[in-house]
Amino acid sequence: MKKCLPFASFLFTIIVWETAVRAFGISVHSMPAPSQVALGLWEMIRSGVIFHHITASLFRVTWGYFLAVCTAVPIGLVLGIWRQAGQLAEPLIQFLRPISPLAWIPFALLWLGIGDKPAVFLIFLSVFFPMLVFSMSGVSGIKKTYIRIAANFGLKGRDYYVKVILPAALPEIVTGLRISLGTAWVVIVAAEMIAVKSGLGYLIIDARNSLRMDHVIGAMIIIGATGLVLDRCIRKLEDLPAVKWSRVLK
Amino acid sequence: MNQVEAAGIYKVYRERRGRPRSPGCCIFSERCLVLKNIAFSIDEGSFTCFLGPSGCGKSTLLRIIAGFDRPTDGRVLINGLEVTAPSPEHVFIFQEDGLFPWMTALENVSIGARHISNPDEKISEVLEYLDLVGLKGFEDYYPHELSGGMRRRAEVARALITNPGILFMDEPFGALDFVTRMQMREEMVNVHEMFESTILFITHDIDEALHLGDQIIILGERPSTVKSVITLPFGHPRDISRGELADLRKEIYFLMGLHTAL
Numbered sequence: 001m002k003k004c005l006p007f008a009s010f011l012f013t014i015i016v017w018e019t020a021v022r023a024f025g026i027s028v029h030s031m032p033a034p035s036q037v038a039l040g041l042w043e044m045i046r047s048g049v050i051f052h053h054i055t056a057s058l059f060r061v062t063w064g065y066f067l068a069v070c071t072a073v074p075i076g077l078v079l080g081i082w083r084q085a086g087q088l089a090e091p092l093i094q095f096l097r098p099i100s101p102l103a104w105i106p107f108a109l110l111w112l113g114i115g116d117k118p119a120v121f122l123i124f125l126s127v128f129f130p131m132l133v134f135s136m137s138g139v140s141g142i143k144k145t146y147i148r149i150a151a152n153f154g155l156k157g158r159d160y161y162v163k164v165i166l167p168a169a170l171p172e173i174v175t176g177l178r179i180s181l182g183t184a185w186v187v188i189v190a191a192e193m194i195a196v197k198s199g200l201g202y203l204i205i206d207a208r209n210s211l212r213m214d215h216v217i218g219a220m221i222i223i224g225a226t227g228l229v230l231d232r233c234i235r236k237l238e239d240l241p242a243v244k245w246s247r248v249l250k
Numbered sequence: 251m252n253q254v255e256a257a258g259i260y261k262v263y264r265e266r267r268g269r270p271r272s273p274g275c276c277i278f279s280e281r282c283l284v285l286k287n288i289a290f291s292i293d294e295g296s297f298t299c300f301l302g303p304s305g306c307g308k309s310t311l312l313r314i315i316a317g318f319d320r321p322t323d324g325r326v327l328i329n330g331l332e333v334t335a336p337s338p339e340h341v342f343i344f345q346e347d348g349l350f351p352w353m354t355a356l357e358n359v360s361i362g363a364r365h366i367s368n369p370d371e372k373i374s375e376v377l378e379y380l381d382l383v384g385l386k387g388f389e390d391y392y393p394h395e396l397s398g399g400m401r402r403r404a405e406v407a408r409a410l411i412t413n414p415g416i417l418f419m420d421e422p423f424g425a426l427d428f429v430t431r432m433q434m435r436e437e438m439v440n441v442h443e444m445f446e447s448t449i450l451f452i453t454h455d456i457d458e459a460l461h462l463g464d465q466i467i468i469l470g471e472r473p474s475t476v477k478s479v480i481t482l483p484f485g486h487p488r489d490i491s492r493g494e495l496a497d498l499r500k501e502i503y504f505l506m507g508l509h510t511a512l
Contacts, residue, residue, distance in 0.1 A: 148318055149348050153361050153412070154338035163361070167352040241392060245351040248394040 032214040040214030041221065049203075050222060056198035058226075060116055060191070061184050064123025068180075072128045073173060076135025081165065086136055093132055101125040102190050114195040122191040127180040134176025138169030171238075171246035178234045185227045200226075253448050254292040254315060254416065258324035261285040261310055284310055286473040288324070292465070297442050297449045299459035302469030303506065308452045309345065309420050311469070315450065316342045316418045328416065340416040341409035345424060348405055349393040355380060355404045356389040362408040379407040383437075399430040403437075410445060417447045421454065435461055439486050456502050460490045468505055478505055 014034045020026075021033035028036055044050040079086040101122045108118035142165065150164045192201025200219050207215035237243060261284045284307040292298050302308050313319040315326050317336040326333045328340070336342065341362070349358045359376045366372040380389055383403035385396075393401050402422060409417055423431045435458060442449060442462075453459050459466045466480040480498065490499055 145344050145346055145348055146350060148336070148342070148344070149350075151318075152316075152336045152338065152340075152342050153364070155361070155364075159364075163353075164350065167350070170352070242352055245392060245394055249351055 029211055029213055032217060036214045037217045037221070040212065041218035044215065044218060050218075053198055053200050053203045053219075054222065054226060056196075056202075057188050057192065057200045060119045060199065061123055061181075061188050063116075064120040065127050065181060065184050067120070068124045068127035069131055069177065072131035073135045076132045077139055077166070077169065079132075080136040080139025080169065081161075083140075086140070090136075093129060093136075097129040097133065101187050105191075105194060109195055116196065118195050119188065119191040119199070122187055123184050126183050126187040130180040130183065131173075131176050134172050134179075135169065138172030138176075139165060141172065142168040167242060171243045174237050174243045177237065178231065181230055181234050182227065185223075185230060189223060253294040253329060254450070255327040256291070256315065256324070257289050257327075259285055259288040259311070259314060259321045259326065260323040261307065261314065261319075262322045283473040285314075285321070286475050288469075288474065288476055290467055290476055290479060292448060292450065295446050295448055296464040297451065297462055298465045298467060299463035300450070300452045300467050300469060301454065301456065301459045301502070301506070302474065303471055304454055306469050306471055307474045308454075308469060311474070312342075312418055312420050312450060312452055316340060316416075318342070338412065339414060340418065341412055341414040342418040343402075343405055343409055343420065343422050345420045345422070347393065347401055349401055349408070351393045354390050354392055355385055355396065358393070358404055359408045359411055362411040365412070375411065379411045380404070382410075383407040397430075398426050399434065402426065402434060406437075406441065410441065410447075413445075414447050417449045419449065419451045421452050423458075424454075431458075438462055443486070456499065456506065457490060460495060460499055460502070461488055466502070468502065 018034045079089050108121045112118045189201040192199035193205050196202055200223050203219045204216050263282045300308050314321050317333045363372050363376050423434045463482055468478040470477045
């Protein structure tokens with residue numbers, strides 16, 4: 001019974017939606033009913049079109065995310081450890097961070113032309129700044145006692161960074177990984193509305209242009225479901241012993 | 251032989267703006283004197299308890315002796331050398347949990363066994379020390395999976411395995427429940443008898459100091475000075491409710507401002 005409860009809200013929404021569309025006789029071009037959406041979605045699944053678009057979106061997110069994490073985490077760690085550099089960089093980072101990655105679209109197109117590259121670049125931007133901030137605060141937030149104990153036991157150099165700094169900052173970095181993956185998945189839809197001919201964002205624009213609102217909603221459902229799966233997967237990281245301790249401590 | 255020698259230690263803290271002034275701080279000054287002309291000496295291998303009201307600067311003093319903090323004036327000598335930084339030869343057990351929470355008990359104690367280069371030897375030594383503090387079978391547990399008392403034991407094991415010249419303990423059992431605290435007290439007596447380390451132990455518990463110390467240094471309220479140094483030439487176990495110890499206990503209660511009979 002308890003396990004069914006979360007699905008009840010879905011079921012309720014679908015029933016109300018279907019009834020409303022039928023009762024008011026709303027046109028499929030302004031608001032399709034769930035049954036019509038299901039048919040449209042099935043059509044896209046059977047032809048395999050939807051999988052093509054999902055793969056395209058995931059491909060771009062993976063690349064942008066991977067490149068951003070690989071650069072932002074090391075830079076963030078260094079800025080966290082090296083206080084002066086961190087203080088120097090902080091205002092600039094905090095200034096650039098709230099600028100939506102979408103504001104970079106003109107430059108993305110100007111510099112990288114059309115194709116996958118500008119979309120990957122926008123994903124990169126949406127992940128880079130949050131990861132930078134999370135890695136920095138992961139290091140600067142380490143309890144002073146741990147630093148003192150490391151000094152007391154004579155932990156220096158590589159041992160100090162590998163056994164103390166990195167593991168102490170890891171939970172914060174993992175939180176950053178989860179949050180920025182969510183952001184990346186939000187941004188990809190907008191990023192694919194420009195300069196590409198595939199992906200879930202493109203699918204939405206394309207369906208709208210041919211007035212297939214059932215496909216628009218179908219794509220939205222797929223975006224939601226994929227986002228949920230991605231979040232569930234990355235949440236697994238939080239249960240690792242190397243990460244879990246920080247949650248238990250609070 | 252004197253191992254720790256403190257001479258004329260002063261510590262002045264800058265008051266942070268916007269914060270309410272704590273009592274004992276000079277109203278008209280931006281600075282706050284915590285320690286005032288503290289001097290004492292401690293014998294090698296002895297167990298010294300620092301006793302004083304809370305907020306009197308005991309922790310500051312111990313951190314200065316251990317080299318984590320610098321005195322504003324005066325100096326501390328350990329084995330004739332001035333202390334300027336923490337040393338792996340002297341281990342500090344902090345008031346708050348100090349095990350690395352991302353490491354198992356075994357990995358934590360191994361941090362103290364880094365001087366042993368042979369990996370097999372290291373593991374067997376670590377296991378021996380975990381056994382010594384009664385943590386056999388808990389090697390692969392993470393700190394958050396251990397009780398408060400067990401965490402403290404693991405920390406003691408991590409300190410002892412380095413065979414420290416001096417063991418600094420800052421109110422190590424303050425957060426434990428009564429029975430666990432008494433057990434830990436007993437074990438500290440054993441540790442003191444088994445190991446040759448000099449122990450500097452902060453507490454605000456008068457009975458704890460009487461049970462454990464060879465010497466008790468009583469500090470006064472801020473700005474702290476050494477109010478009294480008491481030597482306790484008694485063996486263990488100690489019954490503090492009788493004889494000379496009971497008299498001393500009364501005297502210390504009186505010294506700490508508790509006048510009515512307890």
